[in-house]
Amino acid sequence: MALVHKLLRGTYILRKFSKPTSALYPFLGVRFAEYSSSLQKPVASPGKASSQRKTEGDLQGDHQKEVALDITSPEEKPDVSFDKAIRDEAMYHFRHLKDEIVAHWRGPEGRPLHDVLLEQAKVVWQFRGKEDLDKWTVTSDKTIGGRSEVFLKMGKNNQSALLYGTLSCEAPQDGESTRSGYCAMISRIPRGAFERKMSYDWSQFNTLYLRVRGDGRPWMVNIKEDIDFFQRRNQMYSYFMFTRGGPYWQEVKIPFSKFFFSNRGRIRDVQHELPLDKISSIGFTLADKVDGPFFLEIDFIGVFTDPAHTEEFAYENSPELNPRLVK
Incomplete structure (x- = not known):
């Protein structure tokens, strides 16, 4: 409706x-x-149309084959x-x-169900062209009056995405904000027919897998779940990614059990496991309070199953903090 x-x-x-x-x-x-x-189509005024017809008649004698004017009369609609x-x-x-x-009848993402169940690794995002960049958006503290700048473009030979810019911790001169200095890259929420929100199901995997190349700065990896409550739009699950710097690529593997629950950038006392069956987006945030240029190059972002990782959740909860644990 x-x-x-x-x-x-x-x-x-x-x-x-x-x-x-x-x-x-x-x-x-x-x-x-x-x-x-x-x-x-442009609609000409009566006076202009008559002058254009006269001009057309003059030109037809010399350049009848070369000149073709499309003139619309006022009566035509x-x-x-x-x-x-x-x-x-x-x-x-x-x-x-x-x-x-049809794809749902055939199986998840149009593939047979047994192929999906036996899948051990999956590339979710890779960067091989402009259409891959369109799945992402960038933002910075400029939205609140800050001075940080961030840009996203294709890397060398169109084999990666390059996120770069300048971080500035200077607070906006609005009399209210006291802190500033962040830049972020966030994936767009996938959409289906009639602009329906879609989500990712990573419940059969246990580790986030990235191939990146940075300048030595620490980044925060943020994952959001698919929720429709406005009050929970600032909630996310986060963990750290440390880049080494230098010319060499590094492979980053972060178990999903390590992601901690936060709201508006504050770690909550009550922790929850990341719901892997309804992931809406993933993002990377730089806010290390160091002014100056930065860059992060990303080859691909994927998920895989690590059989050596058996941890279910890395953080403890007590009944005093989480009443739902009381039986």
């Missing part, structure tokens, strides 16, 4: 205005906006069908939904 409401609202707005603007993109999607903008554009957008999502249902 929410999608129908958006489509109807977008249609009403477009019928009032002859040309769609970028403000309508959230209602009808980029594909619909591109479709409607491609159908728009652009052939724009917003209903057809809406149908095309809806059919696109329905086809996407059909592909998801």
